[in-house]
Amino acid sequence: MAQQKKRRKKKISRQALILRWIMIIILVLLVWFAVKKIASAFKKVDDSAAVTSSSSESTSQTSGADDIITDSIADDSDGIVIGAGDDMTETTAEKENIDNAWAMFLVNNQNPLPDDYDKRITVKKVYSNGDRDFEFDERAADYLINMFAAAKKDGINLTVNSSYRTIEYQQFNFDRSVQQRINNGMSYDEAVLDTEKEVAYPGKSEHNAGLSADIFSDEYVSFDDDGFKNTKAYAWLMENAADYGFILRYPEGKEAETGIIYEPWHYRFVGVYYAHKVQESGLCLEEYFKANGWLDENGTATQMTVE
Numbered sequence: 254m255a256q257q258k259k260r261r262k263k264k265i266s267r268q269a270l271i272l273r274w275i276m277i278i279i280l281v282l283l284v285w286f287a288v289k290k291i292a293s294a295f296k297k298v299d300d301s302a303a304v305t306s307s308s309s310e311s312t313s314q315t316s317g318a319d320d321i322i323t324d325s326i327a328d329d330s331d332g333i334v335i336g337a338g339d340d341m342t343e344t345t346a347e348k349e350n351i352d353n354a355w356a357m358f359l360v361n362n363q364n365p366l367p368d369d370y371d372k373r374i375t376v377k378k379v380y381s382n383g384d385r386d387f388e389f390d391e392r393a394a395d396y397l398i399n400m401f402a403a404a405k406k407d408g409i410n411l412t413v414n415s416s417y418r419t420i421e422y423q424q425f426n427f428d429r430s431v432q433q434r435i436n437n438g439m440s441y442d443e444a445v446l447d448t449e450k451e452v453a454y455p456g457k458s459e460h461n462a463g464l465s466a467d468i469f470s471d472e473y474v475s476f477d478d479d480g481f482k483n484t485k486a487y488a489w490l491m492e493n494a495a496d497y498g499f500i501l502r503y504p505e506g507k508e509a510e511t512g513i514i515y516e517p518w519h520y521r522f523v524g525v526y527y528a529h530k531v532q533e534s535g536l537c538l539e540e541y542f543k544a545n546g547w548l549d550e551n552g553t554a555t556q557m558t559v560e
């Protein structure tokens with residue numbers, strides 16, 4: 254009897270011991286998870302701080318942390334694979350958050366729009382300066398309208414100076430420019446090459462997609478220089494455009510990648526999700542496509558193409 258009691262006691266104390274060990278293991282695991290979570294949160298804060306400081310650097314040109322900023326930019330461009338790597342691969346949860354994925358396509362010399370694109374889209378009036386109405390792809394029109402309304406609330410009066418142009422109109426513009434050059438003594442080939450420097454080839458202009466607008470403000474309007482970058486409106490756009498799905502399409506320092514001069518006025522709708530992604534990456538759209546493996550070696554998009 255006494256022996257049985259003793260055995261039971263032993264059994265109970267062994268169970269207690271096992272239970273205690275299980276508790277210790279769970280506790281260790283919990284601490285480990287917590288440490289990991291905190292570490293990754295800190296890493297995220299670091300990353301986003303780097304992005305914000307580098308993008309604000311280009312707009313306000315604050316001095317001070319210049320060296321660090323330059324370093325982080327250099328890291329980004331060298332390490333398209335690293336810098337981009339983590340941020341660019343979308344998790345399943347993120348993919349569900351992607352809005353307007355249809356708008357994420359490239360329009361440039363390597364990626365012209367289909368000839369019948371004018372017929373594929375419906376456009377909607379987004380702005381009027383009294384003399385002229387400006388139109389946009391109706392799927393994205395409200396984003397532009399809302400952005401303008403938000404800017405106005407902050408005391409910024411944005412203006413549209415060009416938006417949707419039909420491929421037909423672009424062709425008319427292009428041909429007229431070629432003809433002028435021929436009249437001035439150039440051969441046809443010379444005239445076409447020279448025109449291409451100034452006028453986008455029909456179907457190769459983002460304006461033909463109905464997703465781009467040349468935006469200025471009542472402070473400053475000039476296509477001849479980049480003075481718009483020194484305005485309050487530009488600073489506002491740099492800070493807020495992504496929230497409405499817009500990116501600065503031809504950034505300063507990316508001329509070699511985009512093939513277009515720095516245009517502080519040209520904004521492109523790519524959807525809110527991708528606008529933030531592109532802006533955070535510090536890459537231009539061509540580079541972003543490349544970093545995601547969406548381009549072949551000729552720069553032609555193999556994924557995320559026009560629907």
Ligand SMILES: [Zn+2]
Nearest residue numbers: 465466467519
């Ligand atoms: Zn433009």
